Amino acid sequence: MSSKLSQKMGLGAGGMIGGRVALKLDPQALRRLASGKHVALVTGTNGKTTSTMMLARAVGALGEVATNHSGANMPDGHVTALSKQPDAPYAVLEVDEGYFPAVAVAAQPSVAVLLNLSRDQLDRVGEVRTIERSLRDVISGLQNCTVIANCDDVMVTSAAKDARRVVWVATGTGWHQDSASCPRCGEPIRWQGEHWTCTHCDLARPKPDWVTSNGHLIAPNASKVELKLRLPGVFNQANAVMATAAATKLGVPIEEAVRRLRGVSNVAGRYRSIIRSGRAARLLLSKNPAGWSETLTVVKEAEHPAVLVINANEADGRDLSWLWDVPFERLRGRRVVASGERATDLAVRLTYAEVEHTIVPDPMKAIDSLPIGPVEVIANYTAFRDLNARAADE
Amino acid sequence: MSESTVQIALVLPDLLGTYGDFGNAVVLDKRMKWRGISSEIVTVNFGEPVPETCDIYVVGGGEDTAQTLAVRHLREHPGLQRAVTRGATVLGVCAGIQIFGESFTRADEITHPGLGLIDSTSHAGGSRAIGEVLAKPAHGLFDGVLTGFENHQGRTVLGPAARPLAHVTVGTGNDGKNEGAVQGKIVCTYLHGPVLPRNPALADMLIEWATGRKVEPLELPAVTQMRAERLKAAGQRAEV
Numbered sequence A: 001m002s003s004k005l006s007q008k009m010g011l012g013a014g015g016m017i018g019g020r021v022a023l024k025l026d027p028q029a030l031r032r033l034a035s036g037k038h039v040a041l042v043t044g045t046n047g048k049t050t051s052t053m054m055l056a057r058a059v060g061a062l063g064e065v066a067t068n069h070s071g072a073n074m075p076d077g078h079v080t081a082l083s084k085q086p087d088a089p090y091a092v093l094e095v096d097e098g099y100f101p102a103v104a105v106a107a108q109p110s111v112a113v114l115l116n117l118s119r120d121q122l123d124r125v126g127e128v129r130t131i132e133r134s135l136r137d138v139i140s141g142l143q144n145c146t147v148i149a150n151c152d153d154v155m156v157t158s159a160a161k162d163a164r165r166v167v168w169v170a171t172g173t174g175w176h177q178d179s180a181s182c183p184r185c186g187e188p189i190r191w192q193g194e195h196w197t198c199t200h201c202d203l204a205r206p207k208p209d210w211v212t213s214n215g216h217l218i219a220p221n222a223s224k225v226e227l228k229l230r231l232p233g234v235f236n237q238a239n240a241v242m243a244t245a246a247a248t249k250l251g252v253p254i255e256e257a258v259r260r261l262r263g264v265s266n267v268a269g270r271y272r273s274i275i276r277s278g279r280a281a282r283l284l285l286s287k288n289p290a291g292w293s294e295t296l297t298v299v300k301e302a303e304h305p306a307v308l309v310i311n312a313n314e315a316d317g318r319d320l321s322w323l324w325d326v327p328f329e330r331l332r333g334r335r336v337v338a339s340g341e342r343a344t345d346l347a348v349r350l351t352y353a354e355v356e357h358t359i360v361p362d363p364m365k366a367i368d369s370l371p372i373g374p375v376e377v378i379a380n381y382t383a384f385r386d387l388n389a390r391a392a393d394e
Numbered sequence B: 001m002s003e004s005t006v007q008i009a010l011v012l013p014d015l016l017g018t019y020g021d022f023g024n025a026v027v028l029d030k031r032m033k034w035r036g037i038s039s040e041i042v043t044v045n046f047g048e049p050v051p052e053t054c055d056i057y058v059v060g061g062g063e064d065t066a067q068t069l070a071v072r073h074l075r076e077h078p079g080l081q082r083a084v085t086r087g088a089t090v091l092g093v094c095a096g097i098q099i100f101g102e103s104f105t106r107a108d109e110i111t112h113p114g115l116g117l118i119d120s121t122s123h124a125g126g127s128r129a130i131g132e133v134l135a136k137p138a139h140g141l142f143d144g145v146l147t148g149f150e151n152h153q154g155r156t157v158l159g160p161a162a163r164p165l166a167h168v169t170v171g172t173g174n175d176g177k178n179e180g181a182v183q184g185k186i187v188c189t190y191l192h193g194p195v196l197p198r199n200p201a202l203a204d205m206l207i208e209w210a211t212g213r214k215v216e217p218l219e220l221p222a223v224t225q226m227r228a229e230r231l232k233a234a235g236q237r238a239e240v
Helices: A002-008 A017-025 A029-034 A048-059 A075-084 A100-107 A128-139 A154-160 A234-250 A254-261 A289-300 A321-325 A343-352 A363-368 A381-393 B022-033 B064-076 B079-086 B095-100 B200-211 B221-239
Strands: A038-043 A065-067 A090-094 A111-114 A146-150 A165-170 A189-192 A195-198 A210-213 A216-218 A224-226 A273-276 A279-285 A306-309 A336-339 A357-359 A373-379 B006-011 B039-044 B056-059 B089-093 B103-105 B111-113 B120-137 B146-158 B166-170 B181-183 B186-189
Touching (some): A029 A100, A038 A234, A048 A090, A075 A090, A075 A100, A090 A100, A100 A128, A128 A154, A165 A234, A210 A234, A224 A254, A234 A254, A234 A289, A273 A363, A279 A289, A279 A363, A279 A381, A289 A373, A306 A381, A321 A343, A321 B022, A343 A357, A343 B022, A343 B221, A363 A373, A363 A381, A373 A381, B022 B056, B022 B200, B056 B079, B056 B095, B056 B200, B064 B111, B079 B089, B089 B095, B089 B200, B095 B120
Parallel strands (some): A038 A090, A038 A111, A306 A336, A306 A373, A336 A357
Antiparallel strands (some): A189 A195, A216 A224, A273 A279, B120 B146, B120 B166, B181 B186
């Protein structure tokens, strides 16, 4: 009933309230529910929901998997997910990076996946280095955990380096703007091609065990497997290789893991197309500069018009300064509509990026304002959530 | 200066670029170009020497560690300080106001020497100031209300040689009363947004200081509308 209530109150997809009540009644609920299971935790700034879904699909090869599909990635969401499938031998949980230390201590994972760390909602989540430090502290103390870590991300490498066992994955993706200085000693980080090294201490890019390469993965045994994903973009290839490395650690054969996870095509409404009066609008979610930067790469593949939807509610972060970290200049020459509750802030950014645009605050009307044909819609968190809900209603 | 290109140094964006501070450099650059003034952005990254010949220097906000590293870097490569002596125009945001001062004291009560370009000292306040800010420009420096978003724990006290940039009507700024600082051609502020996209009159003041010429108004409807929306939002914050 409380799940229904949560949906009624518009608090999300109903994945939270049940867990919140359970945690109130029993603060040890997460520890108790996770004990005896093989638990995999997935965290990082971007790609958590997609990677979690991919990993859960792959681990499904071994048996029943409890997972928090709806992106309810805080402890109450974990309790809800585990309570729903108390007999599942496996759990694959997406974890908000701020809650990772508490969840890891309670759930004692056998695998932890660290995707990437970059600036995100500075007024709410806090600064990247603080997050890195808290992950590093808890990871070094986990007893029976293998960490799957992206060695192309300086912050992730530092967070994972002191773990008992680490599997390094070269993802080929990385946002360098938050790692000019070493998270360990503060000296400059020097990049040479894909390799990076601190100019002072011994932090450097580890030799990868897995490599993401042009739509393929190269496994530790040197076998090369084509990914053939249904999801677009280089960053989803990175998510897939991270998920495969984690699934393999839990005992899934490589080929089978890839076969299963490539079926993921719609992640909580992302990447799906909605048809609206003759316009096929593909919905893309981006929440922060690194995410937007990757998504702009995806939409670059076709020259379709784009609707960009920006809100600045509590869950989005109220400070929109980050709009200036996104390379919107890449949209020059394309038809763009600025939309969302903060459409005007976006319009200012587009003006200075010399991207021609119109302003239509209602995203549905923004789609309707474009010629019939394919449309790319990129929205940040609450804008995306609202758009999906409205698309479902219509 | 009119015979050559106006150079805008974007100083250590990889350390002090946490809050979209690149936007301040873009706004200066475009507002000059659109008026036919030749300009360019010179990016100075961590580990690289700071040129002393640029016309405008833009320094952004950053985390504590980054701020300490930036001070050390700017001491080792004192191009910015030399440019100030020469009369260059400087904008320092957030961390900028702290590192340009005489000293800044962190929450751990350790006092770090600043660059001494502004007569001010900064220390950690009790609580973090987060939210929309409105302030009235001091001394008629520029027209309109100063608007921005603040997110900082520092509090700043100005000495007699520095003047406040504005007087706070909503939000915290330096101390709940004053916002930012002006000394010579150095302007400091706690405001993000970034501050220059939000406040075109401030951007144009810096351009006039750097070029020594008066610039014509530039009508950008989106900017006018955004200012109206932000002023309204901050006004609502004041009523809460």
